Amino acid sequence: MTVLVTGGAGYIGSHMVLALADAGRDTLVLDDLSTGFVGQVPDGVPLVRGDCGDEALLKRLIREFDVTAIVHFAGSIVVPDSVTNPLGYYFNNTVKSRALIAAAVEGGVRNFIFSSTAAVYGEPAVSPISETSAMQPISPYGASKLMTEWMLRDTVAAHDIRSVVLRYFNVAGADPQGRSGQSFPRATHLIKLACQAALGQRSHLDVFGQDYPTPDGTCVRDYIHVSDLAAAHMLALDHLEAGGESLTLNCGYSRGFSVLEVIEAVKRVSGVEFDVRLAPRRAGDPPSLVAATDLIRSRLGFKPARDQLDQIVADALRWELALQQNAQAVAPRKLALAI
Template sequence: MASTELDRGAVLVVGGCGYIGSHMVRMLRDNGLRPVVIDNLATGYRDAVLPEELHVGELGDAAFLRKVLAETRPACVMHFAAASLVGESTQDPGKYWRNNVVQTLVLLDAMREHGIAEFIFSSTAAVFGNPVEVPISESHPCRPINPYGHSKLAVEYMLEDYAHAHGLRSVALRYFNAAGAHPDGSLGERHDPETHLIPLVLQVASGRRPFISRFGTDHGTPDGSCIRDYIHVQDLCSAHLLALRYLADGGATQRLNLGNGTGYSVTQVIEAARRVTGHPLPVQDAPPRAGDPPVLVAESAHARKVLGWVPQHPDLDTILAHAWQWEQRQAQERARSGG
């Protein structure tokens, strides 16, 4: 489907009430496109999208999917809905295979029935496992070390097979560490439980937590704490928007890394948060977590070449400042409601 046809059609955002999905819905709308959202609201929030955009239901419900697809006839599907907690995946792998793999298969088959052949998939750096080289490029061996990573890699293989057999073209975007919030402070992370470092640090600054835990101080990095590649959620969404145009213009199936190519340690993130918030941020050291690679940093040259993608918010302090606006807003709303 050409870009001009895309401008007249809908874009189905599966999991559009979640953290990244809701930012994507906003960006689509801001760019003159028509987002349609599917979400079961298990972890997403109804108020993150406009009511007229939302269809509440289960991704694994084929009849529900067929009804939404028939009514909305989207040009492309963006898939953000997945279980994504690494620790939980090791305890309940069946949940991850059902949610992330089986339900995606139901979605792809429903798309085939309705002649929808363009798909953008939220994948993850967890498909690589423990890195053998850093920065990590798309050619790095894929050896996931947990069921979450296994499930995401399984979908990548599924997309490859559907491309060959059925002509379904896709872009799988492998996120490194999504972070930040909408620059106007109106959207941000609302995970429960929260497991990501930046919102946890900012919850200390806003008084929701007494301290931040630093898991391991002897990881073989310059300051001993783990190093990660943090990418602003708006930059993630801009890559999806470019991927949407790429597929609409006939682009072939791709797997692309999304990261800034710069790593920051846990200690550096805490120090940056102190600068941004002015809070002392007490730290409590804890034992390292099993299977935590010391360094995960992306090589994203392929995304830049194929999509023309250039991150606009690569600076860690900017990422933190936007997330801090969101956390302060959340703290004010809790205070008003007595929560």
């Protein structure tokens, strides 16, 4: 009974792998390491470097490891990049997910959990956003994920497989025990970038747009702690393994913070005043995304454990500091080699 985690060397996937390891579950990670890191996968958990769209590899792994559940995190995640490279996003997120779903059906895997996103809703008219809100993505990223949701829905209707689709709002923070965090150096997430500015790794932070129809003119997002999100996945897995029906659920806390409020929190928690500059809007950004979360609470019994913004920021800051200290520790050796 192995759980296959695609993208398990990445930010969110690695926190799920930690949760599975903590629960004593047999786990296998499949990751192409395009944005993930070997070091994010805990010791003792096998990691296969490969593509989640490689159907032959998937069939072999499902058979050899007796895979009974798949948690599918692998994908491309940067909203503005999807605007400039739509075909790349449809390929990595949609076409390859089709191969993975096909291999799951053929290999007799009954339980499938999929990382979807608030970006499937586009610019919703009503807030907070419920799961039944209209789905009108405004970015190729959101559309690429919505198409995968549709493939899963139709596959569940036709075959002996059930799924939980989790629509994450904005994921942030790091493992409270300091075992993982957002490590990709070119990550574009607001809280990570603000932490880097607080630690002096960037000269300033840009605020993308101040003329949105929100209370302070900057975009509002529902930030969820990555450890709470991993816990939600464990509940989803328990639900499926107990024979529960297929579900589509928002993952957030039902409260939003503006870009300026997040920046204030990072300044408050770090005690550092960093330079903030006003910049034009970024392509593909909806003004406000806040989740209605009644469904995940009632269907899975989800209870947040780390939902304070300052807590999320403190964990993110600790992780960023650890990355900085590690980089400084290896820098002299690199220099010696260069000489």
